[in-house]
Amino acid sequence: VFFMLASSFMDWRTIELGVARAGGTGAMKGAMLVELRGDELRLSGRTVSETDLIRTLSARFEKDPAQKVLLKPEAGVPLQRAIDLIDRLAAAGGRDVSFVSAPEAR
Secondary structure, three states, X not given: OHHHHHOOOOOOOOOOOEEEEOOOOOOOOOXXXXXXXXXXXXXXXXXXXXXXXXXXXXXXXXXXXXXXXXXXXXXXXOHXXXXXXXXXXXXXXXXXXXXXXXXXXX
């Protein structure tokens, strides 16, 4: 009984992510930028609802399954919210999703 109560029955899985540096051109060429802000999402600088974001990117993934998506979460955005969005992008057909980090101060 102890082992049954101490065991986890969660469905563990992994998500492969890349990290692109803002200012680097190689990883960003042809990519679509999704900004995850406090209570809003922006696609290529335009505010969109999550439903519209998924619909737009899903259509893009159908045309080009190798479409790159860069996800840039704003400071303070919970990691779980970013992971949930990545899950939805993957379900819509996204296969190449990377986090964008802010450029380092010099």
